[in-house]
Amino acid sequence: xxxxxxxxxxxxxxxxxxxxxxxxxxxxxxxxxxxxxxxxxxxxxxxxxxxxxxxxxxxxxxxxxxxxxxxxxxxxxxxxxxxxxx
Amino acid sequence: xxxxxxxxxxxxxxxxxxxxxxxxxxxxxxxxxxxxxxxxxxxxxxxxxxxxxxxxxxxxxxxxxxxxxxxxxxxxxxxxxxxxxxxxxxxxxxxxxxxxxxxxxxxxxxxxxxxxxxxxxxxxxxxxxxxx
Numbered sequence: 001x002x003x004x005x006x007x008x009x010x011x012x013x014x015x016x017x018x019x020x021x022x023x024x025x026x027x028x029x030x031x032x033x034x035x036x037x038x039x040x041x042x043x044x045x046x047x048x049x050x051x052x053x054x055x056x057x058x059x060x061x062x063x064x065x066x067x068x069x070x071x072x073x074x075x076x077x078x079x080x081x082x083x084x085x086x
Numbered sequence: 087x088x089x090x091x092x093x094x095x096x097x098x099x100x101x102x103x104x105x106x107x108x109x110x111x112x113x114x115x116x117x118x119x120x121x122x123x124x125x126x127x128x129x130x131x132x133x134x135x136x137x138x139x140x141x142x143x144x145x146x147x148x149x150x151x152x153x154x155x156x157x158x159x160x161x162x163x164x165x166x167x168x169x170x171x172x173x174x175x176x177x178x179x180x181x182x183x184x185x186x187x188x189x190x191x192x193x194x195x196x197x198x199x200x201x202x203x204x205x206x207x208x209x210x211x212x213x214x215x216x217x218x
Contacts, residue, residue: 034179035095035150035188037137076095076177077136077146 020057024066032065034072037079044070048080087156089123091181093188096167097140097174098147100133107147110172114151121162123155127187140174152181152188 024030034040043051043058043066050070053063073079096114098107108130115125131148140146155163160178167176 031186033188034177072177072179074137076097076148076175077138077140080137 022057022059022062024062025059032062032069034069034076035078037073040066040070040073040079044079046083048082087158089154089156089159091152091154091183091185092160092178093150093152093181094163094167094176094178096149096151096176097136098149099141099172099174100143100145100147102147102172104132104147106172107149110170111149114149114167114170117166118151118153118155118159118163121155121159123153123159123163125151125153127152129188143174146174150188 024032030039032040043056045051050067053060056063058066070079074081096111098110102110111128111130115128118125127150129150129152131150133145134148135145136143164176164178167173
C-alpha cells in the first residue's frame with residue numbers, strides 16, 4: 001500500500017514542542033474566578049506579571065477574562081502587583 | 087428595577103479581631119438587607135495574608151457576600167462600605183445568573199500560600215554549610 005504515514009502531518013511550527021491548548025477550553029469545568037488566586041497564579045510570572053497568551057496558549061477569549069480576573073484579584077490583595085516591595 | 091446577582095468581597099482590618107470581624111460582617115449583611123437585597127451566602131475566609139501591604143497591614147479578614155440587589159441598592163451599599171473605617175477595601179462583582187455559587191475553596195489553605203511567600207528568605211540559611 002502506498003499510503004503515507006499520517007504521523008508527521010502536523011503543520012510546520014517554528015521551534016519544537018507540542019501545540020499549546022487553552023487550559024480553560026480543554027477543561028470546561030475550570031472557571032476563571034478572581035477569588036481563586038491559586039489558579040490565577042499559574043498565569044503569572046515570578047514577578048507577578050501576567051504571562052502573555054502566546055506563551056501559555058490561552059485562547060484570546062479566555063485570556064481577556066483572565067486579565068480582568070487577575071486585576072480584580074490584585075485590587076483585593078489576593079495577588080501581588082509586583083513582588084518587589086519593601 | 088430588576089435585581090441582579092452580585093458578590094462583594096470585603097477586607098476588614100485585622101485589629102478588629104475575630105469577634106469584631108464577625109460583628110461587622112453581620113452589620114454589612116443587615117445593610118444589604120435594608121437596601122432590599124437578599125443575601126444567599128456569607129463566606130468567612132477568616133484572617134488571610136495580603137499579597138501586599140494595605141494600610142500598613144500584612145493580613146486582613148476576608149468576608150464574601152453573595153446576594154441579589156438592584157443596581158441602585160448596590161450603589162448605596164458601596165457608599166456605606168466606604169464609610170466604614172475598619173474596611174480596608176472591597177470589590178463588588180456582578181455574577182452571571184447561571185454561575186454556580188462560590189465554593190469555599192480559597193479559604194481552606196492560607197498556610198500554603200504563606201509558605202510560598204517566605205521561600206525567598208529561607209534559602210539563605212541553607213547555604214551556610216560550613217562544617218568543621
